[in-house]
Amino acid sequence: MIQTNCFLKLHEIYSYMLALKHLRLIEALHDSGSITRAATRLYLTQSALSHQLVALEAHYGVSLFERARPLRLTPAGELLLALSREIMPRIDAAKRDLARLAEDNQPGKLRIAVECHTCYDWLMPAMDAYRAHWPEVEMDLVGGFHTDPVMLLDEDKADLVIVSEIGKHKGVVFSPLFRYEMLALMATAHPLASKPCLTARDFANDTLITYPAPDRLLDLVRRVLKPAGIAPERRQAELTVAIVQLVASRKGLAALPAWAVQSYLERGYVVARPITKRGLWSGLYTAARESDAVRAYHKDFVATLREQAFMTLTGIEPLD
Amino acid sequence: MIQTNCFLKLHEIYSYMLALKHLRLIEALHDSGSITRAATRLYLTQSALSHQLVALEAHYGVSLFERARPLRLTPAGELLLALSREIMPRIDAAKRDLARLAEDNQPGKLRIAVECHTCYDWLMPAMDAYRAHWPEVEMDLVGGFHTDPVMLLDEDKADLVIVSEIGKHKGVVFSPLFRYEMLALMATAHPLASKPCLTARDFANDTLITYPAPDRLLDLVRRVLKPAGIAPERRQAELTVAIVQLVASRKGLAALPAWAVQSYLERGYVVARPITKRGLWSGLYTAARESDAVRAYHKDFVATLREQAFMTLTGIEPLD
DNA sequence: TTTGTATCATGAATCATATTCCCGCAAGAT
DNA sequence: ATCTTGCGGGAATATGATTCATGATACAAA
Structure with a gap:
């Protein structure tokens, strides 16, 4: 017998x-178009959001929304x-203000080092977006190639470096950004273009064009060619556009991130194929001194980086 | 040994x-000036808020605020x-819109009945505040005295009544508004004014001036005089101001809610004393049909009533 | 000074809720 | 058909928020 509460x-x-x-849920749902994608974006599971x-x-x-693809919000959802x-x-701004108050307005500093030039493509819009929220944070780019960029943290020459691997450095914390596919690039009429994907052997008889970086940082060499004992002829170029131009001119093959060559592929300058059947995937991470990483301006930068990357780049996946 | 997480x-x-x-916490803290009071306002304990x-x-x-009286917010708190x-x-408005959408815009109706005229004092500002949020809800006042106003609900002559006691009516739910003290009113030079508080006996030799309501609704009579077997001479007046005027003119004593006579006391027209040593406290409740009470426009009205009462009236306490 | 009253802080216990895990189902895609 | 992918929902778990009980502190009155 149910006793109806009289209050x-x-x-x-x-x-x-x-x-x-x-509110974040609705927004993520609208932006990403599916519960599952919204979930990874919010660092939760699909079930949680459901x-x-x-x-x-x-x-x-x-x-709140029609369960059909493409996902569409109802009027209540739109509301x-x-x-x-x-x-x-407003909430986010207040959080930042609170953090600023808490840290007594001592401004932060972000000297950023990158392992590969390609990163500038998405780093720039991210830095612009960030500057709007943290105008008082001084941002700088640390130029040049470095044998071990994480060392720059210890040497106090950089405050944040973008790396492709996480290590175990004392006092350094890492944060995953995203993972992406390395594609093999070749001239449009190249004989290998007939294959659905390339293997280590396919690189043996052609010149390999790379950035001027140690092999340790070249995923293709380190993870595919070296294990297979294949050492093709090499040539280097500084800029992405130069590498693409050399490939198009039939000077050799290259392996570049899918998002870096997206525009060239669309225009038909070159063609791209996956490397190995499952593709060659790499990840990007940030590294920073722990003492910096706990501060709000720093966390917010990393978050902006991730967010902007997913907005700007195509074909990247959440990492970790 | 602490393993610092490298992520x-x-x-x-x-x-x-x-x-x-x-945010509600900060607001309640600022408005009420103490954690304890903020807690009752938010239906939580002091400990929870702490x-x-x-x-x-x-x-x-x-x-966020200086732990001193009067409580003062820090800059972060002000933020x-x-x-x-x-x-x-904006949040509250969205909730209302959501509720409206859910109920397909079928507008509500609020015919309000009050047991005592004094209630109009705080009912009016509350209704005004409510109208701003729910313009489509038709509000009306059900006039006249009623022997059992809760019956008006069954008879579908009212949708919400304000009563001083909760009963057990099928299909009717109650909600506590606030509790208040009934004060004995007397002329400034009245001999009883020398006593710190009045007892039943003190009413025996004077005329008692009341609203034209049955004894059942007069707390002084029902809970103090009748149990003591004291039945003073009686006189009635419709309006609070008239009762106060009669008291000031030495026509007798009266018992009125503290908040109803506050302004007269401040101006020194009459004096007031507690009734019995611990004071005579009464409560006010809303009553409504359960089917109405679950709807958002109705809950919101009750909440507005409470809120406005605490903002408008002095010397009232949370009830229940 | 003492006593009483009111308020706040705090740790532990309790209760509530959010999230995950796991599985079934349905709808394309292969 | 057979996968694959995304969603919903029950049960278990993890996380958290609230309360309870208590002690500390400030202030007023005795």
């Missing part, structure tokens, strides 16, 4: 059935999306 | 360490207060 529970009015996480959604929808008795777009920037 | 936890960026509850506060302060490494003032109205 109206007023504290429900203050219940947080509509919470900030719900539960959040049904709870929210049940509480207000409305459906929350608009709310989120309006409010979240 | 930067990025999902902390999306952590809800700054949540809506924190924990929330230290967690928030620890997370950002700032203090959050400003954020709250800006954002919470």
Whole structure:
């Protein structure tokens, strides 16, 4: 027998059935177009978001989006999306202000070192976006190739370096950015273009064109050619566009990140093929001194980096 | 031995360490001037808010308010207060819109009945505040005295009644508004004014001036005089101001809510004394049909009622 | 000074809720 | 058909928020 409570529970009015996480959820859902993708973006599982959604929808008795592809928000969903777009920037700004107050306005410093020039492609828009939120943080780029860029942290010559591998350095913390596929580049009429994917052997009889970097940093060499005992003729070029030009001129093959050559492929300058059947995937990480990494301006930079990368680049995947 | 994690936890960026509850907390703290009072206002314990506060302060490494009376917010606290003032109205509005969408825009109806005329004092500002948020809800006042106003609900002549006692009616739910003290009113030079408080006996030799209501609704009669077997001479007046005028003119004594006579006391028209040593406290509740009470527009009205009462009236206490 | 009252802080226990894990189902894609 | 992928939902787990019980502190009154 159900005993109907004779009291109206007023504290429900203050219940947080509509919470900030719900707004982020709607926004991620709208931006990414699927619960699963929204989940990885929010560092949660698909199931978690599914539960959040049904709870929210049940509480207000409305459906928020149509379960069909392409995913479309209902009017109620649009309402929350608009709310989120309006409010979240204010919340985030307040968090930054709070962090600034807490650290007594002592400004941060970000001297950034990159292992490979290609990274500038997405680093620039990210730095621009970041500058808008943290104008007082002094940003600088540390130029040149470095044998071990993580050392730059110890030597206090850089505050954040972008690396392709995580190591175990004392006092240094890493953060995954994204993973991407290395594609083999060849001239449009190249005989290998008929193969769906290339193997180590395919590189044996052609010149390999690379950045001027030690083999340790060239994923193709380190993870594919060297294990197979294949050492093709080599040639170096500083800039991505130069490498692509050499490949198009039939001077040899190259292996570059998919996102770096996307535009050249679209214009048909060269063709690209996966390396090995499953593809050659690499990752990018940030590394920083732990003492810096805990600070808000720093975390926010890494987050911006990730966010901007996913917005700017195509064909990259979440990492870790 | 502590193993320092070599990864930067990025999902902390999306952590809800700054949540809506924190904004409500700051606002309640600022408005009420003490953690304890803020707690009752938010239907939580003092301890809960204290924990929330230290967690928030620890997370950002700032203090939010000075632990001294009068309570004063620090710059960080002011920051959050400003954020709250800006954002919470938008959140609340969105909740209402969501509720409207869910109920397919079928507008609500609020025919309100009150047991005692005095209630209009705080009912009016509350209704005004509510109208701004729910313009489509048709509000009406059900006039006249009623022997059992809860019956008006069954008879579908009212949708919400304000009563001084909760009963057990099928399909009717109650919600506590606030409790208040009934004060004995007397002329400034009245001999009883020398006593710190009045007892039942003190009413025996004077005329008692009341509203034209059945004894059942007059707390002084029902809970003090009748149990003591004291039945003074009686006289009635419709309006609070008229009762006060009669008392000032030495026509007798009266018992009225503290908040109803506050302004007259300040101007020295009459004097007031507690009734019995611990004072005579009464409560006010809303009653409504359960089917109505679950709907958002209705809950919101009750919440507004409470809120406005605490903002408008002095000397009232949370109830239940 | 003492006593009482009110407020806040704090640790432990409890309770509530959010998230994950795991599986089934349905809808394309192969 | 047979995979693959994404979603929903139950049960278990992890995380967290709230309360309870208590002690410390400040202030007012005795």
